[in-house]
Every structure is written in structure tokens, then in C-alpha cells.
Amino acid sequence: MHRRRSKVLYGILTAALGIALTACGGNDGGKGASPSQGSAAKSEGGSESGSGSGSGKQSPAAKVEWTPALTMGQPAPGLYEPGVSGGGKFQVAATKVVKGTQKQLKEGHYIEADRTLEGGTPYFVYVTYTLKEGKPDVVNSDLNSGAVILDENGEKAADRPVVHSGFGEGGCPVGPVYMSWDIGESRTQCSIYIAKAGAKQPARLAWSATGTTADEFKKGASWAWVTQ
Structure with missing residues (x-):
């Protein structure tokens, strides 16, 4: 009886341990994360870099360039209502x-x-x-x-x-x-x-x-x- 009870308890503990490992990402230390999880991490932390040190900062706005210059006497395109x-x-x-x-x-x-x-x-x-x-x-x-x-x-x-x-x-x-x-x-x-x-x-x-x-x-x- 004691030996049979021990086997039952061992089976229950083994199953519980397997469930716990699955919840933690499996035996490979979490490397098997789904693509959706990886995408979510990327969108929250900004673009990924090789060093993994993404700061999430936005790039500066592009510099506004002049429109082509008109020559003196040349009318501006369009009409204006001051x-x-x-x-x-x-x-x-x-x-x-x-x-x-x-x-x-x-x-x-x-x-x-x-x-x-x-x-x-x-x-x-x-x-x-x-x-x-x-x-x-x-x-x-x-x-x-x-x-x-x-x-x-x-x-x-x-x-x-x-x-x-x-x-x-x-x-x-x-x-x-x-x-x-x-x-x-x-x-x-x-x-x-x-x-x-x-x-x-x-x-x-x-x-x-x-x-x-x-x-x-x-x-x-x-x-x-x-x-x-």
C-alpha cells in the first residue's frame, strides 16, 4: 500500500511540475515565445537593435526646405484672401x-x-x-x-x-x-x-x-x- 501510494503521489507531483514549467515558457528558458509576443514587445519598446538597447525616442522631424524662389515681378501661384x-x-x-x-x-x-x-x-x-x-x-x-x-x-x-x-x-x-x-x-x-x-x-x-x-x-x- 505504501509503495502504491508513493507512486500515485510521484505521478501527481510530476504532472504539477510539468504544468508549472509550461507556464514559465517551457524547458528552453522562454525562448519559444510566440511571434505575436515578439511583435508586441517590439512595438512597445520601439525598433529593435542588435545591442538590445532601444531607447524608444522618436527621430527628429525632417527639416523644412524652401519652396522654389520666385523672381521679382513674378506672381505667386494661387490667390490669397488677406x-x-x-x-x-x-x-x-x-x-x-x-x-x-x-x-x-x-x-x-x-x-x-x-x-x-x-x-x-x-x-x-x-x-x-x-x-x-x-x-x-x-x-x-x-x-x-x-x-x-x-x-x-x-x-x-x-x-x-x-x-x-x-x-x-x-x-x-x-x-x-x-x-x-x-x-x-x-x-x-x-x-x-x-x-x-x-x-x-x-x-x-x-x-x-x-x-x-x-x-x-x-x-x-x-x-x-x-x-x-
């Missing part, structure tokens, strides 16, 4: 940039208003707008508010001062006051921009109705930097 116009869709074309002088900065009292502009370079930017569709509610709107001067990285290389008419000898001409816009009508606006001393060299004159970041401007319409 918020400042209160309606209407325009064709936009930067026509020229005139490099100014220190004398013009002084005569315009820009340095008196902002001493950080001393030694800077003024640029007079001309952009032509042609109404193609709709009707603007604001007839004499500041459409040049969408124009920016950028360096090769897409960062601002010059800013418009608070008083940005640029009127003066050799600067922007005094623009007329309009009563309405007609479809097909073109108007050129001129504004002064000032690059502070030591600023990076301008690379593009960009225009956007909604752009605020370097990447947004680099993806949009811009003209190769050429001055007169």
Missing part, C-alpha cells in the same frame, strides 16, 4: 526691393524712436496686388502686412517699425487714397523694413496671409532676395 482686406481674393507679386541709406533712417526719425535701429539698413519693399475675385470691405487696407524679410533659415532678417510708411525723399511714395476696388485692378504698396546692425543677410522676401512660423513661410510663396 484678413485685413475684409474680403476679396488677390494675386500677389513682389516687384522690387530698394536698399536705403543711413540718412533716410535719420530723416525718418526711426532711430530717435528706437535706438536699437542705429546702424541698421532700411529696405523699401514694393508688392503689387491684383483683385481677382470678390469685393474687399476695407478699401485702403495694409496688404503689405503679409510681407516679411527672411534669412536663409526662414527667420526674420528685418522688421517693419511701428511707423512704417517709409515716406520721404528716396523712400516710399505717398500712396493715393482709394474709394473702391474693381475686379482686375492692380495696386502697388510700398513699406519700409529695417534690418538691425549685425543681422543675418536677407535671403527671401516672403508673403503669406496666415503664416507665423519659419516653416510656414518656407512652404509658401517667396521671392529671391534682390535689391536695387
Whole structure:
């Protein structure tokens, strides 16, 4: 009886041990994991590496490249509806940039208003707008508010001062006051921009109705930097 009971107990212990080993992955130490288990581990820990030291970090975003530069006078593709116009869709074309002088900065009292502009370079930017569709509610709107001067990285290389008419000898001409816009009508606006001393060299004159970041401007319409 004792010998038979011992055999029964031995059989029960052997079966229990076999179940325990199966739950732990078998006798090969867990190397027999299913493909689905391996995929789950890979997706949670990022891509696998030969050293097994995956950090799970995301790769940096790709650098945004400039769209091909337009030439001065060439219209930007598509039509734009600036918020400042209160309606209407325009064709936009930067026509020229005139490099100014220190004398013009002084005569315009820009340095008196902002001493950080001393030694800077003024640029007079001309952009032509042609109404193609709709009707603007604001007839004499500041459409040049969408124009920016950028360096090769897409960062601002010059800013418009608070008083940005640029009127003066050799600067922007005094623009007329309009009563309405007609479809097909073109108007050129001129504004002064000032690059502070030591600023990076301008690379593009960009225009956007909604752009605020370097990447947004680099993806949009811009003209190769050429001055007169």
C-alpha cells in the first residue's frame, strides 16, 4: 500500500511540475515565445537593435526646405484672401526691393524712436496686388502686412517699425487714397523694413496671409532676395 501510494503521489507531483514549467515558457528558458509576443514587445519598446538597447525616442522631424524662389515681378501661384482686406481674393507679386541709406533712417526719425535701429539698413519693399475675385470691405487696407524679410533659415532678417510708411525723399511714395476696388485692378504698396546692425543677410522676401512660423513661410510663396 505504501509503495502504491508513493507512486500515485510521484505521478501527481510530476504532472504539477510539468504544468508549472509550461507556464514559465517551457524547458528552453522562454525562448519559444510566440511571434505575436515578439511583435508586441517590439512595438512597445520601439525598433529593435542588435545591442538590445532601444531607447524608444522618436527621430527628429525632417527639416523644412524652401519652396522654389520666385523672381521679382513674378506672381505667386494661387490667390490669397488677406484678413485685413475684409474680403476679396488677390494675386500677389513682389516687384522690387530698394536698399536705403543711413540718412533716410535719420530723416525718418526711426532711430530717435528706437535706438536699437542705429546702424541698421532700411529696405523699401514694393508688392503689387491684383483683385481677382470678390469685393474687399476695407478699401485702403495694409496688404503689405503679409510681407516679411527672411534669412536663409526662414527667420526674420528685418522688421517693419511701428511707423512704417517709409515716406520721404528716396523712400516710399505717398500712396493715393482709394474709394473702391474693381475686379482686375492692380495696386502697388510700398513699406519700409529695417534690418538691425549685425543681422543675418536677407535671403527671401516672403508673403503669406496666415503664416507665423519659419516653416510656414518656407512652404509658401517667396521671392529671391534682390535689391536695387
